[in-house]
Amino acid sequence: MALGLLDGLRAWELPRGSFERYETLARVFRVAFAYEHRMCGDPDFLDPARLEEAYASSEASMTADDLPRLETMLPTIESLRGAPDKARQCTTHFCVIDREGMAVSNTYTLNTMFGSKLAVGGAGFILNNCLDDFRIAADVPNWYDLVQGDRNQLRPFHRPASSMTPTLVVKDGRVEMIIGGSGGPRIPTAVVQTILGVLGDGVSLGDALRGPRVHHQLFPDETALEVSVPDPIADELARRGHKIARVTQLGVCAAVKRNLENDEIAAILDPRFGDFW
Ligand code: DON
Numbered sequence: 001m002a003l004g005l006l007d008g009l010r011a012w013e014l015p016r017g018s019f020e021r022y023e024t025l026a027r028v029f030r031v032a033f034a035y036e037h038r039m040c041g042d043p044d045f046l047d048p049a050r051l052e053e054a055y056a057s058s059e060a061s062m063t064a065d066d067l068p069r070l071e072t073m074l075p076t077i078e079s080l081r082g083a084p085d086k087a088r089q090c091t092t093h094f095c096v097i098d099r100e101g102m103a104v105s106n107t108y109t110l111n112t113m114f115g116s117k118l119a120v121g122g123a124g125f126i127l128n129n130c131l132d133d134f135r136i137a138a139d140v141p142n143w144y145d146l147v148q149g150d151r152n153q154l155r156p157f158h159r160p161a162s163s164m165t166p167t168l169v170v171k172d173g174r175v176e177m178i179i180g181g182s183g184g185p186r187i188p189t190a191v192v193q194t195i196l197g198v199l200g201d202g203v204s205l206g207d208a209l210r211g212p213r214v215h216h217q218l219f220p221d222e223t224a225l226e227v228s229v230p231d232p233i234a235d236e237l238a239r240r241g242h243k244i245a246r247v248t249q250l251g252v253c254a255a256v257k258r259n260l261e262n263d264e265i266a267a268i269l270d271p272r273f274g275d276f277w
Pocket of ligand 1: 090091109110111112130133161162163164181182183184185187
């Protein structure tokens with residue numbers, strides 16, 4: 001959805017690092033999380049028509065008019081209703097590609113530190129605490145301050161909606177990028193900005209990963225900016241009505257970029273990884 005909106009807005013034409021680029025990304029992410037809030041839940045339990053509607057709207061091509069239109073339809077927190085600080089998390093992403101170009105993009109999560117802190121005797125693994133990915137009440141944010149929609153209500157036998165975004169970018173049947181990461185709802189926004197940097201701006205994978213990030217997840221209704229986003233950008237966003245939150249880092253990605261002309265591979269772990277803990 002975010003990439004569709006950015007495509008409709010021709011976001012690659014907004015200069016990388018400009019105020020316009022940051023503002024557009026924040027607005028797009030906010031709307032994409034509104035979509036997630038409304039649509040996402042265990043597909044096994046969704047009415048097939050609703051599922052069709054969700055797929056169709058995630059794949060619909062967008063025009064520049066769609067962002068302002070969708071912004072008029074956002075829910076407010078008053079219509080639903082304190083949130084803990086983010087803590088250390090436990091999610092890993094890996095990217096694999098073989099010499100034939102077969103690829104895997106895999107995100108594995110315990111969710112928060114040591115998951116549910118229960119080890120499975122003799123099996124060698126720990127159980128996750130992804131129950132936190134469900135909505136438990138309309139106005140109660142989860143560990144990541146995310147407020148989930150009613151389709152994602154905690155119910156027996158349901159799987160929770162997830163922000164994990166293991167991604168393969170394929171061109172003419174050939175894998176060009178593999179990317180994913182950790183950081184809960186900050187994963188999709190980090191993935192989008194990295195893809196936009198590499199495929200939209202033509203910068204190297206390393207530069208795209210290092211670039212200062214913006215994030216919006218609908219609730220809380222604030223635009224999060226890494227401290228590396230220049231102050232004039234933050235000031236201009238604030239002047240235009242954004243509530244700004246300055247944060248150290250937004251998501252951590254692992255990514256592979258394949259040069260489709262010569263099969264050269266760049267494989268990079270987000271430089272934020274060292275700061276993560
Ligand atoms: O599926 C989800 O959205 C969360 N369980 C992901 C958690 C996560 O990324 C923790 N990362 N550091």
